[in-house]
Amino acid sequence: MSTIKDVAKEAGVSIATVSRVINKSPNASEQSIKAVTEAMKKLSYRPNAAAKALVSQNSATIGVLVADVSDPFFGTLTQAVDRVARAAGKHTLIGNGYHAPREEQESIDLLINNRCDALIIHSKALSDETLISYAEEVKSLVLINRHIEALAGRCISLDNFRGAYLATEFLIKHGHTKIALISSNHDIEDAHERKKGFEAALRDNNISPCERMVELGDPSSDGGEEAMTQLLTRSVEFTAVVAYNDYMAAGAMSVAQENGINVPDDVSIVGFDDGLIARYVYPKLTTIRYPIKMMAEQATQLALQLSKGLSDVPEIMQFTPTLVRRDSVAPVRKK
Structure with missing residues (x-):
């Protein structure tokens, strides 16, 4: 299978030039476009997401950290994130943290290394200091179901x-x-x-x-x-x-x-x-x-805003739970 390096060698250009052509950068010359296109066709090369991200620094993905995606609660969360992401022309990468420090940290590192445009993080095991450090590195990181005062404008939580x-x-x-x-x-x-x-x-x-x-x-x-x-x-x-x-x-x-x-x-x-x-x-x-669906949607919208350099804080940062009355409660029996 051909790689971007193979294309660059065949076309006689640098890897960065190949990336500019793949990303349709206005800085790519007509000569470069022609050479790279012919080389890609000859080698049957299909651009991948990593190659496209080299120049644009935009992977068209949103990263999500949850405890366990097999849990219906987190399934609802990730589905809500994915719907907002797709409406914005992006896809979703998911990491499971299992409420364990090492797994949470490894998953966040992986999402960052994959150049996700924004991160929705549901972390319970990592310290405030660790999450603040990540937030300083990734300006489009939003915490869901957790409140850290130093990151108050980037936390969507429940009371x-x-x-x-x-x-x-x-x-x-x-x-x-x-x-x-x-x-x-x-x-x-x-x-x-x-x-x-x-x-x-x-x-x-x-x-x-x-x-x-x-x-x-x-x-x-x-x-x-x-x-x-x-x-x-x-x-x-x-x-x-x-x-x-x-x-x-x-x-x-x-x-x-x-x-x-x-x-x-x-x-x-x-x-x-x-x-x-x-x-x-x-x-x-x-x-x-x-209301995890609403919270996840708002967290994703906020993260996308932050990824564009916008900083408008949503009206609701902490959601209020409500009681749903069904059949498992009755008046206490008098003895």
């Missing part, structure tokens, strides 16, 4: 505190005072803020938070099953559960039903995210809507 507060308050309004929390065991801002929101709602309603009512697990359906099992094994009395996300809520519901505990008559459960699973579990899950 996780408010979301957990709403979920807990909703249960309290239904008469529940013995409320458990099933949360993520990942040491990330989302989990910390949601726990704070949960505890604040309890305190504001004269209910004392109790660590025995809190159980951590992997933020998955398996983690929800394990956390609910631990709560039941511990024999703590609770009539309602706030879950870190819909998958943990679904796992908790499964364990409850397997143990003869009816949802919502015996135990009410509220999830978080409003993913597809919330509509298809039984009973349908009351949850907190996480």
